[in-house]
Amino acid sequence: MKNWMLRHQSRLMQVAKLGAFVGGCVLLTAPCFADVGNNVDYSSGSSGSSGSSSGSSSASSYSIDPYTMMLLMRWIMREPWILIPIVLVLFFFYRSNQNRGGNRGNTQSTSYGREGARDFRSYEAMPQAHKGSLNQLMEADPHFSEQMLVSKVNNMFMRLQLAWMNKKWEEARPFETDALFNTHKMQLDQFIQTKRTNRIEDITILNTDILKYYTSGDYEYLDVAIKSRFVDYVVNDENGQVLKGDQFRAVHMQYIWKLVRKQGVPTNDAHVEATACPNCGANLSINQAGRCEYCDSIVTKGDFDWVLSEIEVISQHK
Incomplete structure (x- = not known):
């Protein structure tokens, strides 16, 4: 096992970095809630910023910035295989979010x-x-x-x-x-x-x-x-x-x-x-x-x- 890990050390490091990157993206794009019990969904656009000079952040500020997206695309072009874990992780996050009730801005299933x-x-x-x-x-x-x-x-x-x-x-x-x-x-x-x-x-x-x-x-x-x-x-x-x-x-x-x-x-x-x-x-x-x-x-x-x-x-x- 140790020899196998040494031979694939480079690939394992890539997988680890990919996991950290995707995890960070998931956290950045996850919806945010407030009001008593965190009920108001800011990410739904229902209470997003109006772009005032007060420095408020809109829901779009939780998306991936263009520079990070460019790095991701270059990484994918060099190593196309990383699309597989990315898709799996995002699919898992999507299903988990749906199981928790989906978009809380809509009527919930009860x-x-x-x-x-x-x-x-x-x-x-x-x-x-x-x-x-x-x-x-x-x-x-x-x-x-x-x-x-x-x-x-x-x-x-x-x-x-x-x-x-x-x-x-x-x-x-x-x-x-x-x-x-x-x-x-x-x-x-x-x-x-x-x-x-x-x-x-x-x-x-x-x-x-x-x-x-x-x-x-x-x-x-x-x-x-x-x-x-x-x-x-x-x-x-x-x-x-x-x-x-x-x-x-x-x-x-x-x-x-x-x-x-x-x-x-x-x-x-x-x-x-x-x-x-x-x-x-x-x-x-x-x-x-x-x-x-x-x-x-x-x-x-x-x-x-x-x-x-x-x-x-x-x-x-x-």
Whole structure:
């Protein structure tokens, strides 16, 4: 084996350099996401730079530059065989990206998508299709109010966006399940470590609608549709330079928020605010385990109120 490696040392070095080169190209051309949970797709052109003098980078800046392309072409002309691993690596990356959901700017394939009723237009065309499921919830929970729930979701949406932008994710603790909170925290930590800030400005919630109520195991769920518009871009904390996105043009986003609550928990008719523990009413102070520090109740599992367990992007456009 050692003798074979010595005889083919030159060819192995070429393969190693090729792998590093293709890997770098893949990283450069990979899509970039932002907004709470990295949902806005900058690479789709939906929030690309308008070419302003602020120094913002457009989605095209992630493509391979002409000089690198020229070197690659000269390399291929000398060694045509390298096209084989290049094609294989790019094909693997393409398939992996599709398996992860493809372009997140488009409607994603989910259980609703398989039924052909996931997009907003399908729901709007059948306004009574999901209302029937809410009757079941209202029978079990007479104090439940669509208006109150929509108001709660709108409040959560604004608070999450601001906590993300201000890098104070502990403020989002009351609103998300443990798993979602920790996932978003890891994503936000990457912005902090790289000294970047995802600016989310001029936030407008265009519409919020409860789509469906259903139960599974010991928990009950609500799917809530949110249409919003905001300006989304990433800046360098040290010099304020815009790195991604467009600070002068808003992006329109449509989401499905999945809320979860333990079955049998009634709506608090006193409408306890998000700043108070839904169990004891004390000023809300939740530790890293998701417990109220006053009454030791687990707040973020949905034992007392609706919390966010999943965010799905339905569409994105300017």
